Amino acid sequence: xxxxxxxxxxxxxxxxxxxxxxxxxxxxxxxxxxxxxxxxxxxxxxxxxxxxxxxxxxxxxxxxxxxxxxxxxxxxxxxxxxxxxxxxxxxxxxxxxxxxxxxxxx
Numbered sequence: 001x002x003x004x005x006x007x008x009x010x011x012x013x014x015x016x017x018x019x020x021x022x023x024x025x026x027x028x029x030x031x032x033x034x035x036x037x038x039x040x041x042x043x044x045x046x047x048x049x050x051x052x053x054x055x056x057x058x059x060x061x062x063x064x065x066x067x068x069x070x071x072x073x074x075x076x077x078x079x080x081x082x083x084x085x086x087x088x089x090x091x092x093x094x095x096x097x098x099x100x101x102x103x104x105x106x
Contacts, residue, residue: 012086029100
């Protein structure tokens, strides 16, 4: 069980690093987007809200998933939580990539 725990902890951490990179990519793409500045400012503002709402959702959802472990102990509950976080992070990365994939850049 310890091996699975460590593996999923590593996946959680790797997914968080990849998500941070994807978010930076979105900000870069927004800055280079070939539209009027007002739309860039608006999109960046909404993206900041979107990022926080994703964090809130991920935290609530993964706590719910963890709670489905019922009377499981320690590692078993963390395994559920870590796998949930990694999965949601990777889904989010795909969503962010898709969101800016068709941008016309300056």
